Amino acid sequence: MQSAIKPLIRTIVFYVLSVFMVAAVLVAGTFAYDAIRDVIVSRGDLETLRRVQVDVASYRERQAGNLAERLGGATQQPLAAVDRRIGALARELRTNPAQGDFDPYALLRTGPARYAERLASHYETALTRELAAQELAYLQQVRAHLVMIEGRAAAQRELERLHRVHIAIDQAYRQKQLQVAQLGYLDQRRMEIKLLRGPVLNQLLSDVAARRMDEQRAAAACNAQKAALDRMEVPKQLVPFSLDAPALDRAVQPLDALVDELESAVTMHPVSRISGLLLQALPVAAGLLLIALAGKFGLRAFLYFVLAPLVTRRPPVRLDSPVPGQRSGPPEAVSASAASQTIRLRPHEELLVLPRYLQGTPVAAAKTTRWLLHGRPWTSLVSGMVLLTCVRTRTGEEPVVLSAGDGGVGELALVRVPPASALVFQPRALVGLVCDQGAPLLVEQHWRLASLHAWLTLQLRYFVIRGPVILILQGRRGVRVRQADGGHLIRQTATLGFSSDVAYSTRRSAPFLPYLQGQTDLFYDRFEGDHGIYVHDETTDATGKGGRVKRGLEGLTDGVLKVFGL
Structure with missing residues:
Protein backbone atom coordinates (compact mmCIF):
# COMPACT_ATOMS: atom_id res chain seq x y z
CA MET A 1 0.00 0.00 0.00
CA GLN A 2 1.53 3.30 -1.04
CA SER A 3 1.94 5.90 1.71
CA ALA A 4 1.37 9.57 1.06
CA ILE A 5 3.55 10.54 4.03
CA LYS A 6 6.92 9.39 2.61
CA PRO A 7 6.83 11.65 -0.47
CA LEU A 8 5.84 14.53 1.76
CA ILE A 9 8.69 13.81 4.17
CA ARG A 10 11.18 13.47 1.31
CA THR A 11 9.99 16.76 -0.15
CA ILE A 12 10.29 18.52 3.19
CA VAL A 13 13.75 17.06 3.84
CA PHE A 14 14.88 18.01 0.32
CA TYR A 15 13.79 21.62 0.68
CA VAL A 16 15.17 21.89 4.21
CA LEU A 17 18.54 20.54 3.08
CA SER A 18 18.41 22.87 0.08
CA VAL A 19 17.86 25.81 2.39
CA PHE A 20 20.82 24.72 4.51
CA MET A 21 22.98 24.25 1.42
CA VAL A 22 22.04 27.68 0.09
CA ALA A 23 22.73 29.17 3.53
CA ALA A 24 26.09 27.38 3.67
CA VAL A 25 26.98 28.63 0.20
CA LEU A 26 26.02 32.17 1.18
CA VAL A 27 28.02 32.00 4.40
CA ALA A 28 31.05 30.56 2.58
CA GLY A 29 30.70 33.21 -0.10
CA THR A 30 30.52 35.91 2.55
CA PHE A 31 33.63 34.59 4.25
CA ALA A 32 35.45 34.32 0.94
CA TYR A 33 34.36 37.82 -0.07
CA ASP A 34 35.47 39.27 3.27
CA ALA A 285 50.53 23.73 -16.11
CA ALA A 286 50.33 25.75 -19.34
CA GLY A 287 53.76 24.43 -20.40
CA LEU A 288 52.79 20.85 -19.67
CA LEU A 289 49.54 21.30 -21.54
CA LEU A 290 51.40 22.80 -24.50
CA ILE A 291 53.89 19.93 -24.51
CA ALA A 292 51.07 17.42 -24.28
CA LEU A 293 49.24 19.08 -27.18
CA ALA A 294 52.33 19.30 -29.37
CA GLY A 295 53.48 15.85 -28.41
CA LYS A 296 56.90 14.33 -28.60
CA PHE A 297 56.11 12.31 -31.69
CA GLY A 298 54.49 15.20 -33.51
CA LEU A 299 57.55 17.36 -32.96
CA ARG A 300 59.92 14.64 -34.12
CA ALA A 301 57.79 14.04 -37.18
CA PHE A 302 57.85 17.76 -38.00
CA LEU A 303 61.64 17.87 -37.66
CA TYR A 304 62.12 14.73 -39.73
CA PHE A 305 59.70 15.36 -42.61
CA VAL A 306 59.74 19.18 -42.81
CA LEU A 307 62.94 20.71 -41.49
CA ALA A 308 65.41 17.95 -42.26
CA PRO A 309 64.67 17.92 -46.04
CA LEU A 310 65.14 21.71 -46.11
CA VAL A 311 68.56 21.38 -44.54
CA THR A 312 69.76 18.60 -46.81
CA ARG A 313 68.92 20.71 -49.89
CA ARG A 314 70.97 23.67 -48.70
CA PRO A 315 74.55 24.25 -50.01
CA PRO A 316 77.26 22.59 -47.91
CA VAL A 317 79.66 24.44 -45.62
CA ARG A 318 83.14 24.92 -47.06
CA LEU A 319 85.64 26.86 -44.94
CA ASP A 320 88.44 27.04 -47.55
CA SER A 321 88.17 26.90 -51.31
CA PRO A 322 90.58 24.40 -52.91
CA VAL A 323 93.35 26.11 -54.90
CA PRO A 324 94.81 23.80 -57.59
CA GLY A 325 98.58 23.61 -57.68
CA GLN A 326 99.11 25.48 -54.39
CA ARG A 327 98.69 22.70 -51.83
CA SER A 328 101.10 20.09 -50.64
CA GLY A 329 98.52 17.44 -49.91
CA PRO A 330 95.72 16.78 -47.45
CA PRO A 331 96.22 15.94 -43.79
CA GLU A 332 97.11 12.29 -43.25
CA ALA A 333 97.38 9.76 -40.49
CA VAL A 334 100.96 9.21 -39.34
CA SER A 335 100.10 5.82 -37.84
CA ALA A 336 97.06 3.79 -36.95
CA SER A 337 95.35 4.71 -33.69
CA ALA A 338 96.40 2.71 -30.64
CA ALA A 339 96.31 2.81 -26.87
CA SER A 340 99.83 4.29 -26.96
CA GLN A 341 101.90 6.16 -29.53
CA THR A 342 105.63 6.66 -29.89
CA ILE A 343 106.90 10.01 -31.17
CA ARG A 344 110.46 10.82 -32.24
CA LEU A 345 111.05 14.54 -32.19
CA ARG A 346 113.44 16.33 -34.48
CA PRO A 347 115.90 18.78 -32.93
CA HIS A 348 113.83 21.78 -34.09
CA GLU A 349 110.50 20.32 -32.92
CA GLU A 350 108.76 20.27 -29.57
CA LEU A 351 105.88 18.28 -28.14
CA LEU A 352 103.08 20.06 -26.27
CA VAL A 353 100.87 17.55 -24.48
CA LEU A 354 98.57 17.31 -21.48
CA PRO A 355 100.62 15.77 -18.64
CA ARG A 356 98.27 12.83 -17.99
CA TYR A 357 98.88 11.48 -21.51
CA LEU A 358 102.67 11.51 -21.17
CA GLN A 359 103.79 7.95 -20.33
CA GLY A 360 107.54 7.94 -20.89
CA THR A 361 110.31 10.32 -21.95
CA PRO A 362 114.06 10.02 -22.48
CA VAL A 363 116.23 10.84 -19.48
CA ALA A 364 118.06 13.57 -21.38
CA ALA A 365 114.87 15.17 -22.67
CA ALA A 366 114.13 18.74 -21.59
CA LYS A 367 110.70 19.12 -20.00
CA THR A 368 109.09 22.41 -19.03
CA THR A 369 105.61 23.63 -18.25
CA ARG A 370 103.81 25.69 -20.89
CA TRP A 371 100.80 27.50 -19.48
CA LEU A 372 99.09 28.12 -22.84
CA LEU A 373 99.64 27.48 -26.51
CA HIS A 374 102.02 30.06 -27.94
CA GLY A 375 100.01 33.00 -29.30
CA ARG A 376 96.63 31.27 -28.78
CA PRO A 377 95.43 31.79 -25.18
CA TRP A 378 91.71 31.66 -26.00
CA THR A 379 92.05 28.46 -28.04
CA SER A 380 94.05 26.93 -25.18
CA LEU A 381 91.32 27.73 -22.68
CA VAL A 382 88.37 26.48 -24.72
CA SER A 383 90.16 23.29 -25.73
CA GLY A 384 91.54 22.54 -22.28
CA MET A 385 95.13 22.82 -23.55
CA VAL A 386 96.46 24.54 -20.43
CA LEU A 387 99.33 23.65 -18.12
CA LEU A 388 100.93 21.65 -20.91
CA THR A 389 104.18 19.72 -20.69
CA CYS A 390 106.68 20.84 -23.32
CA VAL A 391 109.14 18.09 -24.33
CA ARG A 392 112.29 18.64 -26.43
CA THR A 393 114.86 16.00 -27.35
CA ARG A 394 118.44 16.34 -28.53
CA THR A 395 118.25 13.81 -31.35
CA GLY A 396 115.51 12.23 -33.38
CA GLU A 397 116.39 8.79 -32.01
CA GLU A 398 114.97 9.41 -28.53
CA PRO A 399 111.36 8.15 -28.33
CA VAL A 400 108.56 9.85 -26.37
CA VAL A 401 105.68 7.53 -25.44
CA LEU A 402 102.10 8.74 -25.07
CA SER A 403 99.18 6.70 -23.78
CA ALA A 404 95.43 7.25 -23.71
CA GLY A 405 93.95 8.03 -20.33
CA ASP A 406 90.30 7.08 -20.82
CA GLY A 407 90.19 3.90 -18.72
CA GLY A 408 91.06 1.63 -21.64
CA VAL A 409 88.27 3.02 -23.86
CA GLY A 410 90.25 5.70 -25.70
CA GLU A 411 92.99 5.47 -28.28
CA LEU A 412 95.41 8.01 -29.66
CA ALA A 413 96.10 8.89 -33.28
CA LEU A 414 98.68 11.13 -34.93
CA VAL A 415 97.40 13.28 -37.78
CA ARG A 416 99.93 15.26 -39.81
CA VAL A 417 98.81 18.60 -41.29
CA PRO A 418 101.30 19.55 -44.06
CA PRO A 419 102.20 23.15 -44.95
CA ALA A 420 99.52 25.01 -46.96
CA SER A 421 96.94 22.55 -45.60
CA ALA A 422 94.46 22.95 -42.74
CA LEU A 423 92.29 20.76 -40.58
CA VAL A 424 89.04 21.61 -38.82
CA PHE A 425 89.16 19.93 -35.41
CA GLN A 426 87.01 19.46 -32.33
CA PRO A 427 88.84 20.97 -29.31
CA ARG A 428 87.51 18.17 -27.07
CA ALA A 429 89.54 15.59 -29.03
CA LEU A 430 92.89 17.44 -28.96
CA VAL A 431 95.35 16.19 -26.31
CA GLY A 432 98.63 17.47 -27.76
CA LEU A 433 100.58 18.49 -30.84
CA VAL A 434 104.04 18.58 -32.35
CA CYS A 435 105.20 21.85 -33.88
CA ASP A 436 108.35 23.87 -34.58
CA GLN A 437 109.99 25.38 -31.52
CA GLY A 438 108.87 28.95 -30.85
CA ALA A 439 106.66 29.13 -33.96
CA PRO A 440 103.16 30.50 -33.31
CA LEU A 441 100.35 28.14 -34.17
CA LEU A 442 98.06 29.23 -36.98
CA VAL A 443 94.66 28.58 -35.40
CA GLU A 444 91.64 30.35 -36.86
CA GLN A 445 87.99 30.63 -35.91
CA HIS A 446 85.31 30.61 -38.58
CA TRP A 447 81.67 31.48 -37.94
CA ARG A 448 78.90 30.33 -40.27
CA LEU A 449 75.85 32.25 -39.09
CA ALA A 450 74.21 32.28 -42.53
CA SER A 451 74.19 28.50 -42.94
CA LEU A 452 71.05 26.51 -42.18
CA HIS A 453 73.27 23.47 -41.59
CA ALA A 454 75.03 25.38 -38.83
CA TRP A 455 71.86 26.53 -37.10
CA LEU A 456 69.96 23.23 -37.09
CA THR A 457 73.05 21.28 -36.03
CA LEU A 458 74.10 24.03 -33.56
CA GLN A 459 77.59 24.08 -35.11
CA LEU A 460 78.12 27.83 -35.65
CA ARG A 461 81.86 28.13 -35.01
CA TYR A 462 84.71 26.02 -36.41
CA PHE A 463 88.33 25.85 -35.25
CA VAL A 464 90.87 25.51 -38.09
CA ILE A 465 94.57 24.76 -37.54
CA ARG A 466 97.05 25.23 -40.38
CA GLY A 467 100.21 23.25 -40.97
CA PRO A 468 102.86 22.29 -40.56
CA VAL A 469 101.82 20.55 -37.34
CA ILE A 470 101.11 17.03 -36.05
CA LEU A 471 97.93 16.74 -33.99
CA ILE A 472 97.47 14.12 -31.28
CA LEU A 473 93.76 13.21 -31.16
CA GLN A 474 91.96 10.87 -28.81
CA GLY A 475 88.89 8.89 -29.79
CA ARG A 476 86.67 6.16 -28.41
CA ARG A 477 88.03 2.71 -29.26
CA GLY A 478 90.20 4.30 -31.91
CA VAL A 479 90.46 7.10 -34.46
CA ARG A 480 89.91 6.55 -38.17
CA VAL A 481 91.01 8.82 -41.04
CA ARG A 482 89.02 8.49 -44.27
CA GLN A 483 88.97 10.08 -47.68
CA ALA A 484 86.18 12.61 -48.10
CA ASP A 485 84.57 11.03 -51.13
CA GLY A 486 81.01 11.60 -49.92
CA GLY A 487 80.26 7.94 -49.87
CA HIS A 488 79.77 7.53 -46.14
CA LEU A 489 77.59 9.12 -43.45
CA ILE A 490 78.75 9.20 -39.83
CA ARG A 491 77.17 10.28 -36.59
CA GLN A 492 77.77 13.91 -35.69
CA THR A 493 78.96 12.95 -32.20
CA ALA A 494 81.71 10.83 -33.78
CA THR A 495 83.22 13.59 -35.96
CA LEU A 496 86.62 14.75 -34.70
CA GLY A 497 87.78 16.83 -37.65
CA PHE A 498 87.97 17.27 -41.42
CA SER A 499 89.98 19.10 -44.06
CA SER A 500 89.09 22.75 -44.33
CA ASP A 501 88.56 22.56 -48.11
CA VAL A 502 86.03 19.71 -48.09
CA ALA A 503 82.31 20.34 -48.40
CA TYR A 504 80.64 19.62 -45.07
CA SER A 505 76.89 18.93 -45.13
CA THR A 506 74.27 17.02 -43.19
CA ARG A 507 71.90 14.27 -44.30
CA ARG A 508 68.73 13.08 -42.67
CA SER A 509 68.98 9.76 -40.88
CA ALA A 510 66.97 6.81 -42.13
CA PRO A 511 64.70 5.10 -41.44
CA PHE A 512 62.25 7.21 -39.45
CA LEU A 513 61.31 4.72 -36.73
CA PRO A 514 64.74 4.55 -34.99
CA TYR A 515 64.81 8.36 -34.88
CA LEU A 516 61.27 8.45 -33.53
CA GLN A 517 62.31 6.10 -30.74
CA GLY A 518 65.38 8.21 -29.93
CA GLN A 519 67.87 5.55 -31.02
CA THR A 520 69.54 7.68 -33.72
CA ASP A 521 70.17 11.37 -34.30
CA LEU A 522 68.22 13.44 -36.78
CA PHE A 523 71.29 14.32 -38.89
CA TYR A 524 74.42 12.51 -40.02
CA ASP A 525 77.59 14.23 -41.26
CA ARG A 526 78.77 13.95 -44.85
CA PHE A 527 82.11 15.11 -46.32
CA GLU A 528 82.89 15.58 -50.02
CA GLY A 529 86.18 16.64 -51.63
CA ASP A 530 88.72 15.56 -54.20
CA HIS A 531 91.70 15.30 -51.84
CA GLY A 532 90.23 16.00 -48.41
CA ILE A 533 89.89 13.70 -45.41
CA TYR A 534 87.74 13.52 -42.29
CA VAL A 535 88.53 12.06 -38.86
CA HIS A 536 86.05 10.31 -36.59
CA ASP A 537 85.74 8.02 -33.60
CA GLU A 538 85.68 4.29 -34.17
CA THR A 539 82.68 4.01 -31.80
CA THR A 540 80.18 6.43 -30.32
CA ASP A 541 78.08 6.49 -27.16
CA ALA A 542 74.81 6.17 -29.01
CA THR A 543 72.76 5.30 -25.93
CA GLY A 544 73.44 8.57 -24.22
CA LYS A 545 75.38 7.44 -21.20
CA GLY A 546 73.87 8.82 -18.06
CA GLY A 547 70.23 8.27 -18.91
CA ARG A 548 67.61 10.97 -18.85
CA VAL A 549 69.50 13.21 -16.46
CA LYS A 550 72.40 13.47 -18.88
CA ARG A 551 70.15 14.00 -21.84
CA GLY A 552 68.25 16.70 -19.98
CA LEU A 553 71.01 18.61 -18.17
CA GLU A 554 74.28 17.72 -19.83
CA GLY A 555 72.59 17.54 -23.20
CA LEU A 556 71.49 21.16 -22.82
CA THR A 557 74.99 22.20 -21.76
CA ASP A 558 76.59 20.28 -24.62
CA GLY A 559 74.21 21.97 -27.05
CA VAL A 560 75.18 25.43 -25.82
CA LEU A 561 78.91 24.61 -26.04
CA LYS A 562 78.45 23.14 -29.50
CA VAL A 563 77.22 26.51 -30.75
CA PHE A 564 80.70 27.90 -29.99
CA GLY A 565 82.51 25.02 -31.60
CA LEU A 566 83.35 23.25 -28.33
Missing part, protein backbone atom coordinates in the same frame (compact mmCIF):
# COMPACT_ATOMS: atom_id res chain seq x y z
CA ALA A 35 38.80 37.43 3.07
CA ILE A 36 39.50 38.62 -0.47
CA ARG A 37 38.45 42.16 0.45
CA ASP A 38 40.73 42.09 3.51
CA VAL A 39 43.64 40.97 1.36
CA ILE A 40 42.96 43.65 -1.23
CA VAL A 41 42.67 46.35 1.45
CA SER A 42 45.78 45.08 3.24
CA ARG A 43 47.75 45.09 -0.01
CA GLY A 44 46.64 48.67 -0.61
CA ASP A 45 47.74 49.64 2.90
CA LEU A 46 51.01 47.82 2.36
CA GLU A 47 51.70 49.72 -0.85
CA THR A 48 50.92 52.97 0.99
CA LEU A 49 53.29 52.08 3.81
CA ARG A 50 56.00 51.15 1.34
CA ARG A 51 55.65 54.52 -0.37
CA VAL A 52 55.88 56.22 3.01
CA GLN A 53 58.94 54.10 3.81
CA VAL A 54 60.61 55.17 0.57
CA ASP A 55 59.77 58.84 1.18
CA VAL A 56 61.09 58.71 4.74
CA ALA A 57 64.30 57.00 3.58
CA SER A 58 64.77 59.68 0.90
CA TYR A 59 64.18 62.41 3.49
CA ARG A 60 66.68 60.79 5.84
CA GLU A 61 69.36 60.56 3.17
CA ARG A 62 68.80 64.16 2.08
CA GLN A 63 68.83 65.65 5.61
CA ALA A 64 71.79 63.52 6.68
CA GLY A 65 73.76 64.71 3.66
CA ASN A 66 72.93 68.35 4.44
CA LEU A 67 73.97 67.88 8.08
CA ALA A 68 77.27 66.22 7.17
CA GLU A 69 78.02 69.04 4.72
CA ARG A 70 77.09 71.69 7.29
CA LEU A 71 79.25 70.21 10.04
CA GLY A 72 82.19 69.57 7.76
CA GLY A 73 83.63 73.04 8.52
CA ALA A 74 82.30 73.44 12.06
CA THR A 75 85.77 73.71 13.57
CA GLN A 76 86.50 76.69 11.31
CA GLN A 77 83.58 78.75 12.64
CA PRO A 78 83.96 81.40 15.34
CA LEU A 79 83.11 80.39 18.88
CA ALA A 80 80.25 82.91 18.97
CA ALA A 81 78.62 81.35 15.88
CA VAL A 82 78.90 77.88 17.43
CA ASP A 83 77.32 79.17 20.66
CA ARG A 84 74.42 80.68 18.73
CA ARG A 85 73.78 77.40 16.87
CA ILE A 86 73.96 75.40 20.12
CA GLY A 87 71.40 77.71 21.70
CA ALA A 88 69.09 77.43 18.69
CA LEU A 89 69.29 73.62 18.73
CA ALA A 90 68.64 73.47 22.48
CA ARG A 91 65.54 75.67 22.08
CA GLU A 92 64.35 73.54 19.16
CA LEU A 93 64.68 70.32 21.18
CA ARG A 94 62.86 71.89 24.15
CA THR A 95 60.09 73.20 21.92
CA ASN A 96 59.62 69.85 20.10
CA PRO A 97 59.98 67.15 22.76
CA ALA A 98 60.27 63.50 21.83
CA GLN A 99 56.89 61.95 21.04
CA GLY A 100 55.70 59.04 23.11
CA ASP A 101 53.93 55.91 21.93
CA PHE A 102 52.46 56.38 18.51
CA ASP A 103 49.58 54.42 17.02
CA PRO A 104 49.77 54.61 13.22
CA TYR A 105 46.33 53.05 12.88
CA ALA A 106 44.85 56.09 14.62
CA LEU A 107 45.77 58.12 11.55
CA LEU A 108 43.36 56.04 9.52
CA ARG A 109 40.54 58.03 11.09
CA THR A 110 41.90 61.13 9.34
CA GLY A 111 41.00 59.52 6.01
CA PRO A 112 43.05 57.69 3.41
CA ALA A 113 43.92 60.92 1.61
CA ARG A 114 45.96 62.30 4.53
CA TYR A 115 47.05 58.99 6.06
CA ALA A 116 50.32 58.68 4.13
CA GLU A 117 51.07 62.40 4.50
CA ARG A 118 50.56 62.39 8.28
CA LEU A 119 52.49 59.16 8.75
CA ALA A 120 55.46 60.43 6.71
CA SER A 121 55.37 63.74 8.58
CA HIS A 122 55.54 61.94 11.94
CA TYR A 123 58.65 59.95 11.07
CA GLU A 124 60.29 62.88 9.31
CA THR A 125 59.82 64.88 12.52
CA ALA A 126 61.38 62.04 14.51
CA LEU A 127 64.35 61.96 12.14
CA THR A 128 64.70 65.75 12.32
CA ARG A 129 64.80 65.62 16.13
CA GLU A 130 67.38 62.82 16.12
CA LEU A 131 69.56 64.67 13.61
CA ALA A 132 69.28 67.85 15.72
CA ALA A 133 70.32 65.91 18.82
CA GLN A 134 73.34 64.49 17.00
CA GLU A 135 74.26 67.94 15.69
CA LEU A 136 73.95 69.43 19.21
CA ALA A 137 76.18 66.73 20.70
CA TYR A 138 78.83 67.27 18.05
CA LEU A 139 78.72 71.08 18.31
CA GLN A 140 79.23 70.79 22.06
CA GLN A 141 82.40 68.84 21.33
CA VAL A 142 83.38 71.49 18.80
CA ARG A 143 82.78 74.24 21.39
CA ALA A 144 84.93 72.53 24.00
CA HIS A 145 87.62 72.10 21.36
CA LEU A 146 87.46 75.76 20.33
CA VAL A 147 87.50 76.94 23.96
CA MET A 148 90.57 74.86 24.62
CA ILE A 149 92.24 76.19 21.49
CA GLU A 150 91.39 79.83 22.32
CA GLY A 151 92.53 79.45 25.95
CA ARG A 152 95.83 78.02 24.88
CA ALA A 153 96.18 80.71 22.22
CA ALA A 154 95.56 83.45 24.83
CA ALA A 155 98.15 81.90 27.15
CA GLN A 156 100.59 81.75 24.26
CA ARG A 157 100.00 85.41 23.45
CA GLU A 158 100.58 86.39 27.12
CA LEU A 159 103.81 84.40 27.15
CA GLU A 160 104.98 86.19 24.02
CA ARG A 161 104.15 89.58 25.62
CA LEU A 162 106.04 88.75 28.82
CA HIS A 163 108.95 87.55 26.74
CA ARG A 164 109.06 90.85 24.89
CA VAL A 165 108.92 92.79 28.21
CA HIS A 166 111.73 90.62 29.60
CA ILE A 167 113.87 91.27 26.54
CA ALA A 168 113.34 95.08 26.86
CA ILE A 169 114.18 95.09 30.60
CA ASP A 170 117.20 92.87 30.02
CA GLN A 171 118.47 95.25 27.36
CA ALA A 172 118.08 98.23 29.78
CA TYR A 173 119.93 96.26 32.47
CA ARG A 174 122.76 95.43 30.08
CA GLN A 175 123.04 99.11 29.08
CA LYS A 176 123.51 100.10 32.73
CA GLN A 177 126.12 97.37 33.14
CA LEU A 178 127.87 98.74 30.06
CA GLN A 179 127.97 102.25 31.62
CA VAL A 180 129.60 100.81 34.72
CA ALA A 181 132.10 98.90 32.57
CA GLN A 182 132.99 102.13 30.70
CA LEU A 183 133.95 104.04 33.90
CA GLY A 184 137.59 104.92 34.48
CA TYR A 185 139.87 103.10 36.88
CA LEU A 186 139.43 105.59 39.71
CA ASP A 187 135.62 105.70 39.35
CA GLN A 188 135.43 101.92 39.44
CA ARG A 189 137.54 101.90 42.69
CA ARG A 190 135.27 104.59 44.12
CA MET A 191 132.24 102.44 43.26
CA GLU A 192 133.56 99.89 45.74
CA ILE A 193 133.86 102.41 48.65
CA LYS A 194 130.58 103.93 49.81
CA LEU A 195 132.10 107.14 51.23
CA LEU A 196 133.94 107.97 48.00
CA ARG A 197 131.14 107.30 45.45
CA GLY A 198 129.41 110.56 45.20
CA PRO A 199 125.87 111.27 44.02
CA VAL A 200 126.43 110.32 40.38
CA LEU A 201 128.00 106.96 41.11
CA ASN A 202 125.42 106.21 43.80
CA GLN A 203 122.61 106.89 41.30
CA LEU A 204 124.29 104.69 38.68
CA LEU A 205 124.73 101.86 41.16
CA SER A 206 121.10 102.24 42.27
CA ASP A 207 119.91 102.12 38.62
CA VAL A 208 121.89 98.92 37.98
CA ALA A 209 120.36 97.24 41.06
CA ALA A 210 116.85 98.37 40.08
CA ARG A 211 117.29 97.12 36.50
CA ARG A 212 118.57 93.81 37.80
CA MET A 213 115.53 93.35 40.05
CA ASP A 214 113.21 94.29 37.16
CA GLU A 215 114.97 91.74 34.94
CA GLN A 216 114.64 89.02 37.56
CA ARG A 217 110.95 89.77 38.06
CA ALA A 218 110.32 89.75 34.29
CA ALA A 219 112.19 86.44 33.89
CA ALA A 220 110.23 84.91 36.78
CA ALA A 221 106.93 86.07 35.26
CA CYS A 222 107.92 84.67 31.85
CA ASN A 223 108.94 81.33 33.36
CA ALA A 224 105.74 81.14 35.40
CA GLN A 225 103.62 81.80 32.30
CA LYS A 226 105.57 79.18 30.33
CA ALA A 227 105.05 76.63 33.10
CA ALA A 228 101.32 77.41 33.14
CA LEU A 229 101.19 77.00 29.34
CA ASP A 230 102.98 73.66 29.59
CA ARG A 231 100.44 72.45 32.16
CA MET A 232 97.55 73.28 29.83
CA GLU A 233 96.22 70.28 27.84
CA VAL A 234 97.13 70.29 24.17
CA PRO A 235 93.88 70.04 22.14
CA LYS A 236 93.73 66.87 20.11
CA GLN A 237 92.49 66.64 16.55
CA LEU A 238 88.70 66.62 16.62
CA VAL A 239 87.19 63.54 15.03
CA PRO A 240 85.11 64.46 11.94
CA PHE A 241 81.36 64.23 12.31
CA SER A 242 79.81 60.88 11.52
CA LEU A 243 76.14 59.99 11.66
CA ASP A 244 74.85 57.63 14.32
CA ALA A 245 73.04 55.38 11.86
CA PRO A 246 71.67 52.97 14.52
CA ALA A 247 69.98 55.90 16.28
CA LEU A 248 68.34 56.96 13.01
CA ASP A 249 67.27 53.36 12.45
CA ARG A 250 65.65 53.31 15.88
CA ALA A 251 63.76 56.49 15.02
CA VAL A 252 62.03 54.81 12.04
CA GLN A 253 62.03 51.27 13.46
CA PRO A 254 58.27 51.33 14.22
CA LEU A 255 57.56 52.09 10.57
CA ASP A 256 59.80 49.24 9.39
CA ALA A 257 58.21 46.89 11.92
CA LEU A 258 54.75 47.94 10.74
CA VAL A 259 55.66 47.25 7.11
CA ASP A 260 57.14 43.86 8.00
CA GLU A 261 54.10 42.95 10.10
CA LEU A 262 51.62 43.91 7.41
CA GLU A 263 53.71 42.24 4.70
CA SER A 264 53.85 39.03 6.75
CA ALA A 265 50.09 39.18 7.33
CA VAL A 266 49.41 39.64 3.61
CA THR A 267 51.88 36.92 2.62
CA MET A 268 50.60 34.36 5.13
CA HIS A 269 46.92 35.04 4.45
CA PRO A 270 45.22 31.94 3.01
CA VAL A 271 43.96 33.89 0.01
CA SER A 272 47.49 35.16 -0.80
CA ARG A 273 49.02 31.73 -0.34
CA ILE A 274 46.44 30.04 -2.56
CA SER A 275 46.69 32.73 -5.24
CA GLY A 276 50.50 32.60 -5.09
CA LEU A 277 50.52 28.83 -5.54
CA LEU A 278 48.09 29.16 -8.43
CA LEU A 279 50.23 31.81 -10.11
CA GLN A 280 53.31 29.63 -9.71
CA ALA A 281 51.56 26.55 -11.00
CA LEU A 282 49.83 28.19 -13.97
CA PRO A 283 52.96 28.59 -16.17
CA VAL A 284 54.02 25.02 -15.43
